[in-house]
Amino acid sequence: xxxxxxxxxxxxxxxxxxxxxxxxxxxxxxxxxxxxxxxxxxxxxxxxxxxxxxxxxxxxxxxxxxxxxxxxxxxxxxxxxxxxxxxxxxxxxxx
Numbered sequence: 001x002x003x004x005x006x007x008x009x010x011x012x013x014x015x016x017x018x019x020x021x022x023x024x025x026x027x028x029x030x031x032x033x034x035x036x037x038x039x040x041x042x043x044x045x046x047x048x049x050x051x052x053x054x055x056x057x058x059x060x061x062x063x064x065x066x067x068x069x070x071x072x073x074x075x076x077x078x079x080x081x082x083x084x085x086x087x088x089x090x091x092x093x094x095x
Contacts, residue, residue, distance in 0.1 A: 014075045018043040019066045024053050038062040042069060048076045052083060061090055 020041040028035040039053040040062060055062055065086050074082065 013045075013073055015045045016042055016069050016072045016074055017045045019069050021059070021062055021066060022051065022053060023059075026054060040066060040069070042076075042079060044074075044076050046076075050076050050079055052079075055083065055087065056090070 020043075022039050022041050023036050024039065025034045026037050027033075035057060037054040037057055038059045038061070039051065039055045042050045042052070044050075055065070065083070068086070069082070072082075
């Protein structure tokens with residue numbers, strides 16, 4: 001098991017402890033069939049677990065996000081902001 005140690009000014013730091021890629025099925029109206037979508041289950045050192053089950057249809061994009069999150073000093077409150085920024089980077093920001 002990997003252990004992440006972080007030096008900060010705060011006596012208590014929350015880090016991403018573990019990220020897992022998860023998949024689920026959703027209906028694809030365009031192709032009239034089920035399609036696999038990929039997401040993440042993110043565990044934090046404070047015990048919180050956040051599931052983001054349907055981030056995108058490309059597993060490689062989720063794998064790249066997983067690599068960026070592994071060991072990050074990040075509270076669960078800010079995970080959605082990080083994910084939104086990442087998806088905006090990949091797919092372009094909506095106007």
